Amino acid sequence: MANLVDQMSAAESAADVYKLEQRMLKEMKENITDQCVQCVKCTAGCPAMKLLELHPHEVMALFNLGFTEELLKSEVIWTCLTCFKCKERCPQKVAPVDVILLLRSIAVARGIPPPAGFASVLQALMDRGIIQEPVEVMLKSVKTGKKKFSDRTGCSLPAASRPKDLDKFKEAFTNALVQAMSEEGS
């Protein structure tokens, strides 16, 4: 399926992406991950470790040993909850979460598909700028017990704020998406 994620990876030439990712990985390694002393504080507090076997200190070790390709293809980089505890607790000011997020963006730029949920979210944002149409929710009156479906108006809330000119928004958003791996990353 030619989805937006594929378009993102097709936007830059493979050679350019390769050059950029090598520089980003090198900088990440030299500036940050070389400082890791394998104290395992990150893994001890990781919420994904308990359920999904994400061991951030192992990601750091594998990254430092050059197993980048294996990590990019591994499902484990997609189990991070971005709780940022590892970044907060590292005595060496290393941030496994930053490495994991960099690996995710490089994987996508390489054409390795992220979990399906990411592609559908991206498509939804492209279609309307927000994640879904405002839904009608079941509202059971605490006072009377009466049930009714309510939208924003029914809840006495102002109309949803959303992109006014959807075509212009889509053009700008597409422009932003294809620049993901050009020049500097964030």
Place this chain on the structure above:
Amino acid sequence: MKYALYLGCAITTEAYSYEMSARETLGRLGVEFADLEGYSCCGVTIRSINPFAFLYLSARNIAIAETSGLDIMTFCTGCRMTLLEAKHVLDHNDKMRERVNAVLASEGLEYKGASQVKHILELLHDTIGLEKIKSSLVRRFDGLKVVPHYGCHAIRPSGIGPQDDPEDPQKLDDLIRVLGAEAPYYPQKLDCCGAPLLLKNDNAAFTMSGQKVKAIQDYGFEAIVTICPSCQKMLDTQDICGRTIGAALNVPTMYYTQLLGLAMGIEPDKLGLGMNVSPVRQIIDRGAPAPAPA
């Protein structure tokens, strides 16, 4: 006190009870909001797969809010973190700001960096303050054991903006105690709600929320308060997370602004309490008249 209100996707399209209760309670505490048109998603969900598009989306919303000349108020912790992270990058990296502004220009927008990004936790605790909240109450929840769920993105990462202690947050605890309730410590206080895992593995996500609610229930605590639409949904839908972990869960779970609204004497229906899935009725029926302010 007037802010440009940025609601983000979850509140705009689904979590109406948060917005209703926040508007009701904050309005009575002297806060005004400018409701601007044209916002989009903050970019939190695509942050890890496309770093530049995330910056663009956040910058776009900040740029819209900046047209009002006001600071930005968020109720969602995901939006808070995302906007603050983007602001941090854009305010410290001229080249990146130029690139983002080049994309924003096609919609006639510009990120200037003039508006600050604030979250409701700081608004309630630091700006309005505990004393003013206390003087607005007509009911108290003496002895009620209410645990705070802060949500990861309300307090981390540090260094991007004003916040609470990332390892030992206390502001929501203070806000619970000002209503007369107790805010007992519990070891799972910093545990994640699991919401970010919904895109990858919803069984694991609901296991995470279920385990947290189960621990709170086993300790005998009587209610959970949240300050984020995603956390609230994960912890409140106890039919789903209870089924996932094979436990019957029944802990009343509500937005802090709903509990505050009850203490202010606001009609439960105006706080959207009919939308909560967990048994909040027990909390609605609790509470005693507060003594008249001295």
